[in-house]
Amino acid sequence: MIREFVKYLFYFVALIVLQLLVFNNIEFASYVNPYIYILFILLLPFTVPKVFLLFNAFILGLIMDLFMGTPGVHSSATVLMAYSRPFVMGLFSPREGYQSGTYPRMAQFGAEWFVKYTVMLVIIHHTTFFYLEVFSLNHFFNTLLRALLSSLLTSLIIIFSQFFVFRK
Amino acid sequence: MRNLFRFIAQHHFLIFFLIIETFSLFLLINSNPYQKVVFYNASHKFSGRASVRMSNIRDYFSLHYENRKLAEENARLYNNLNSSYSWLRTDSVFPGDTLARRKYWYITARVINNSVNKQYNYITLDKGSESGIRPEMAVINTDGIIGIVKSVSPNYASVLSFLNKDFTVNAKIKKNGYFGPLSWLGKSADYGTLVDIPHHVRVAEGDTIITSGFGGVFPEGILIGTISDFKLKGGNYYEIKVKLSNDFKKLDYVKVIRSFEKVEIDSLENASSQ
Numbered sequence: 001m002i003r004e005f006v007k008y009l010f011y012f013v014a015l016i017v018l019q020l021l022v023f024n025n026i027e028f029a030s031y032v033n034p035y036i037y038i039l040f041i042l043l044l045p046f047t048v049p050k051v052f053l054l055f056n057a058f059i060l061g062l063i064m065d066l067f068m069g070t071p072g073v074h075s076s077a078t079v080l081m082a083y084s085r086p087f088v089m090g091l092f093s094p095r096e097g098y099q100s101g102t103y104p105r106m107a108q109f110g111a112e113w114f115v116k117y118t119v120m121l122v123i124i125h126h127t128t129f130f131y132l133e134v135f136s137l138n139h140f141f142n143t144l145l146r147a148l149l150s151s152l153l154t155s156l157i158i159i160f161s162q163f164f165v166f167r168k
Numbered sequence: 169m170r171n172l173f174r175f176i177a178q179h180h181f182l183i184f185f186l187i188i189e190t191f192s193l194f195l196l197i198n199s200n201p202y203q204k205v206v207f208y209n210a211s212h213k214f215s216g217r218a219s220v221r222m223s224n225i226r227d228y229f230s231l232h233y234e235n236r237k238l239a240e241e242n243a244r245l246y247n248n249l250n251s252s253y254s255w256l257r258t259d260s261v262f263p264g265d266t267l268a269r270r271k272y273w274y275i276t277a278r279v280i281n282n283s284v285n286k287q288y289n290y291i292t293l294d295k296g297s298e299s300g301i302r303p304e305m306a307v308i309n310t311d312g313i314i315g316i317v318k319s320v321s322p323n324y325a326s327v328l329s330f331l332n333k334d335f336t337v338n339a340k341i342k343k344n345g346y347f348g349p350l351s352w353l354g355k356s357a358d359y360g361t362l363v364d365i366p367h368h369v370r371v372a373e374g375d376t377i378i379t380s381g382f383g384g385v386f387p388e389g390i391l392i393g394t395i396s397d398f399k400l401k402g403g404n405y406y407e408i409k410v411k412l413s414n415d416f417k418k419l420d421y422v423k424v425i426r427s428f429e430k431v432e433i434d435s436l437e438n439a440s441s442q
Contacts (some may be wrong), residue, residue: 021222024283033285065195067218068283069290069326072196079192082440083185132196134287134354142355150335 015040020067031146034154038125041082046098057082077129081121088120106162119155126151203294223280234420241310273426279419284331284357291327296320296370306425312391331357331416339392342376357416371398377410386432420433
């Protein structure tokens with residue numbers, strides 16, 4: 001239990017540092033910015049209480065907001081994404097359900113399940129994030145394009161991370 | 169009452185979600201300029217030191233580029249020295265002359281946090297009110313304009329970047345002096361848009377755009393960029409696309425300009441508009 005806790009605390013810190021140091025510096029023509037810190041919400045075990053999930057998402061979003069100087073934008077998007085997580089899981093649930101002792105990883109549920117799960121939640125987060133950031137419906141399609149292109153890049157990075165980091 | 173408790177127990181996930189999401193949106197919507205400044209100051213306290221560390225590391229990668237820029241600027245300054253001219257008359261003014269009145273004072277600072285990918289971008293500098301930086305001062309570097317200081321804490325300053333939809337600067341076409349407001353439309357970090365240039369003015373691709381000096385924040389003649397495209401909008405005015413001379417993705421050392429005339433200009437203009 002304690003080991004689990006320490007492991008997830010490490011993921012939490014490592015993802016924040018990675019996002020701030022590496023991924024915030026990636027952008028193509030101000031259209032594509034990956035926000036990979038949400039991988040933390042994707043990785044949390046099935047057994048995590050739902051309320052704790054929301055609380056985690058809020059703290060994570062708030063830390064991002066503090067570092068990037070955007071009051072409320074990251075936290076709103078991340079909390080909405082965490083709220084949708086149980087529903088997305090239900091939507092893509094395998095025939096025998098999610099058994100105890102399993103984790104939401106590609107190695108355990110297969111590539112197809114993981115890709116669907118990731119892409120769905122990343123799109124929810126990024127669409128909310130980019131519209132809240134612009135905070136107007138002017139340039140509607142421009143914002144949509146930015147959200148979708150960034151979702152694509154974030155999803156790709158997260159899926160690749162499953163091959164290299166979270167192999168078991 | 170028991171029904172209420174049962175309702176809460178049943179829907180605690182939804183209720184808790186609504187509370188947190190409302191709070192987040194409250195943070196977002198309720199941030200009027202004053203609260204934004206408060207948030208930025210809190211943000212600086214929290215992340216200022218970390219940003220300094222990161223920027224120290226990042227500096228190593230741009231040393232070569234910065235060195236070249238410094239060398240170029242040194243050469244330019246040497247060219248302006250009195251000793252670079254042969255004086256026809258030795259009784260003319262010299263830089264320390266008491267007849268000359270100082271208009272601008274330059275403070276160098278370093279960018280420790282910067283973004284180009286948002287719609288409202290801000291830049292953080294490593295100097296603040298203790299170094300003499302005040303809100304409303306102009307920020308430039310060798311390549312052109314960067315922004316205007318928005319808020320300061322004792323050791324840090326937050327700068328409204330040119331790449332911010334709230335930013336507007338009065339600009340003019342260098343060759344004929346026609347001026348208009350120049351702003352950023354929030355798309356590419358390489359282009360700004362100049363409007364209100366009447367249709368009879370001759371413009372051409374490649375024309376230089378500089379600051380007009382109106383308002384007293386920016387000195388006159390600071391480079392902004394060159395015209396890359398223009399079209400008539402509504403038949404009477406040009407909408408001109410300006411390729412920015414500054415690469416906002418690799419800002420490092422900047423100059424903050426204190427204008428000694430702005431207070432006087434402002435008070436005069438306020439007095440006459442009342």
